[in-house]
Amino acid sequence: MKQQNIPLSVYMYNGLLRTYAGACAVPYCSEEIKELYVQDAWKLFKQLQTTQNLPMNVNLLNSLLFVHTKANMKEKIEGLVLPLYEKYAIKRDTFTYQHLMEMYLAQRDMDTIDRLYGVMKSEGVEPSFYCMNYYLEMAMRLQDTNKIVEVLEDFIKASKKYL
Numbered sequence: 001m002k003q004q005n006i007p008l009s010v011y012m013y014n015g016l017l018r019t020y021a022g023a024c025a026v027p028y029c030s031e032e033i034k035e036l037y038v039q040d041a042w043k044l045f046k047q048l049q050t051t052q053n054l055p056m057n058v059n060l061l062n063s064l065l066f067v068h069t070k071a072n073m074k075e076k077i078e079g080l081v082l083p084l085y086e087k088y089a090i091k092r093d094t095f096t097y098q099h100l101m102e103m104y105l106a107q108r109d110m111d112t113i114d115r116l117y118g119v120m121k122s123e124g125v126e127p128s129f130y131c132m133n134y135y136l137e138m139a140m141r142l143q144d145t146n147k148i149v150e151v152l153e154d155f156i157k158a159s160k161k162y163l
Contacts, residue, residue, distance in 0.1 A: 007052070008048075008052060010048075010055065010057065010059075010060065011053070012050045013045075013052075013054070013060060013063075014043065014059050014063050016044055017041055017044060017045070017060070017063035017064055017065070017066070017067055018063050018066060018067075018105060018110075020037045020038070020040060020041040020067045020122075021041075021063065021066040021070045022068035022070070022124060023037050024037050024038070024067060024071040025070040032158045033132070034071040034072075035071075037067065037071065038067055038068065038073060038076070039060050041064060041067045043150075045060075045064055048116070056084075056090065057090065058090050058091070058093050058095075058096070059091055060093075061081070061084055061085055062090070062093070062095045062096055062099065064081055064084070065077065065081050065096060065099050065100070066099050067161055068081055069099045069100065069102060069103040070089060070103075070104070072103060072107070072122050074103070074107070075104075077100070089124075090117055092120075092123070092125065094120075094124075094125055094126060094127065094128045094131065095128075097116055097117075097119075097120045097127070097131055098128055098130045098131050098134075100112075101113050101116055101117070101130075101131055101134040101135070102130070102134060103137065105134045105137060107140075110138045110141060110142055113134060113135060113138045114135075114138060114147070117131065117135045117151075117152075126158070127158075128139075128157065131149050132154055132155055132158070135147070135151045136148065136151045136152070136155075139151060142146040
C-alpha cells in the first residue's frame with residue numbers, strides 16, 4: 001500500500017491488528033514469535049496514533065486487546081492496553097469483555113471472570129452469548145448454583161430479545 005501511495009484507514013489498521021491476533025492464536029506458535037507479533041502490533045498502533053492522526057475508537061482498542069489476549073499476555077493487557085480505554089475516554093463494550101473473559105477462562109482465573117461479568121453488567125454492557133458461556137463455565141467449575149441460575153436467567157432474557 002505504501003508503494004501505491006494508498007493511505008491506511010482506521011478499517012485497514014483494525015484489520016491488520018486482528019491479523020496479528022490470528023497469528024498469535026496459531027497452535028504451537030512459540031512465545032518468542034508471539035512477542036514479535038505483539039511488538040509489531042504496537043508499532044502499527046503507534047503509527048496509527050502519530051503519523052496518520054486517525055481517530056481512536058473502541059474497535060481499534062479491542063483489536064489491540066485481541067492481539068494481547070491471543071498471545072496470553074495478562075501483564076501487558078492490565079498495564080498497557082486497558083489504560084488506553086481511559087486515556088481515550090472510550091467505554092468498554094461487549095467485545096472488550098468477551099476477549100478478556102476468554103483469556104481468563106483459559107488461564108482458569110475464575111475470580112477475574114466473576115469480577116468482569118459483574119462490572120460489565122453494572123456498566124450497562126449487555127453480555128454476549130460468548131460472555132454468558134464463559135461465565136456459565138466458570139460457575140459450573142466452581143459449582144456455584146447461584147451464579148449458574150443468574151447466568152441462565154441472563155440467557156433467557158437475551159433469548160427473548162431475539163425471538
